[in-house]
Amino acid sequence: MKVISYAALKEKSQLERYEYDKPELKDNEVEVKITHCGICHSDIHLIDNDWGISKYPLIPGHEIIGIVENTGKNVKHLKKGMRVGIGWQADSCGYCEYCLSGQEQLCSRNQPTCIGRPGGFAHAIIVNSKFAIPLPDELESENAAPLLCAGITVYNPLRIYGVKPYMKVGVIGIGGLGHLALQFANAFGCEVTAFSSSKDKEEEAKKLGAHNFISLIDISEKELNRYKNYFDFLLSTVFVDLDWKLFVSLLKPNGRLNFVGAGGNINIPIPMLLNNKIISGSAIGSPGMIKEMFEFAARHQIKAKTELFPLEKVNEAIYKVKENRVRYRAVLKM
């Protein structure tokens, strides 16, 4: 049996229709018929081999929603016909301290869904059944697909780093990740501030849950002074270097600046941190955290704003993502 997909045959190329032999299903695996797949900026980094870790032919796609088609003989918790989501991670060792403590994303032998194995810009995928998370009925597939990477990437740090309802949270960058972070932080009960370089996003940011909006373009010294020592938690979703010293100065004592974007550099005088200020990073989240996020998103009606493209128009969709013209996530439909 062949799987129809779209793949980059070499670095920085357009995607082409590409068929590959469906591998045999192992005992702990599940085969999923893909219905939707979001396009994440990291798919584009992988196509372009920006991180030097890509393997070709490369089939991108790690914000996958689909229907269980087949289950390996040891899989008990998934049945044919169930709807599941699959994210950045397709497998892990299963036996290290991180796997054994429900932090599979930290496993040093974790397997990304679309590096060295076929990803979700395709009609089917086979993964370790632990990494195919059942979707609550309330979530629509198109809006839920981006939760699998953009969503969990912003939900996870709110959870593991202890964001509480009485806290003041700032989200830096209002794109695919940021527009979900605004919704999650608002649903957590926090006061939410959006930082964006696109002034035209203010109205929508407020609809998404922001109480305050700060333009990164024409921000005034006076406005910033209002926010000195203000934030308990700042979440940076951007891939570019901003003035991080400035953002650290906006943190309260005990406040945290957390990065989820895989780029840039931070350069800070150490005395700026001595008031119990914290800088950290995080990436994606465990299967258990994705399950929790799904339930939370269903209860709070959190959904990605999406623009739908048929799989065959994947190159057009990627072009629009690169041009920053999608509000806020492109999703492919198979």
Add this chain to the structure above:
Amino acid sequence: MKVISYAALKEKSQLERYEYDKPELKDNEVEVKITHCGICHSDIHLIDNDWGISKYPLIPGHEIIGIVENTGKNVKHLKKGMRVGIGWQADSCGYCEYCLSGQEQLCSRNQPTCIGRPGGFAHAIIVNSKFAIPLPDELESENAAPLLCAGITVYNPLRIYGVKPYMKVGVIGIGGLGHLALQFANAFGCEVTAFSSSKDKEEEAKKLGAHNFISLIDISEKELNRYKNYFDFLLSTVFVDLDWKLFVSLLKPNGRLNFVGAGGNINIPIPMLLNNKIISGSAIGSPGMIKEMFEFAARHQIKAKTELFPLEKVNEAIYKVKENRVRYRAVLKM
């Protein structure tokens, strides 16, 4: 009444015998007859006005042990004759969120003991009674004095940042602070590694509680590779810039590099943090935390290694501290 002290009359000067009028005791204050006072590196920074915050005449000293001499009329928990310790902080506003939550050291109106008020290189001191912490009988004054700054500065981050008995802790810099950090981390039940640029400190570091010793001078690539992704908690007590990227690479996922030294800069590629790695800072600790530390130190026989000087020989003592010839803390006796 006059108080006899030793003061710097101007920046970078030797200390001179200096008498000042004892201020009137306020209702919430306590007057303490000083018996011992440690010499901290920050006293020298204050004398030299390295941080631009010094006021002259400057009476240094903030690792104070003494006997309660008088209590203001609202002071109920201290009585004449009780032995107390006073550290870097002499007062705070009392009403902000930090004061009200037992984190007085984070109060933006906190008053350092020897900036704009007379410090502990003297025969007496008056402070808000909240900041004079009763000393358990088991602690000897000479060895306990350095707990008031060096001790709490390393105890506090172990506590507030959740160091647990099963963790691997590294202490960077084995001086006044570091030699106490080794003892505390060992008593916490941790596996403890000392990092030092003085190879001759290995034997003593191990007596103080280190299980491993790593020389920062002739460290080999191979030895370091053994420690990649190894530490849950690294505590830097140094004031100089080391290769912080290297130390971040020694952290496990979820690991933390915490700074307590008021100098230097940290410059890190953000992708190095995405495995839930954390960089933070902290300074001193609250009165409540000092009280807890005293009890813990008494139970575990934790004490500073000290060299005693009479108050009159303060300049000689400071000279030896500057030359890095004191093992590990100079203490003045009044």
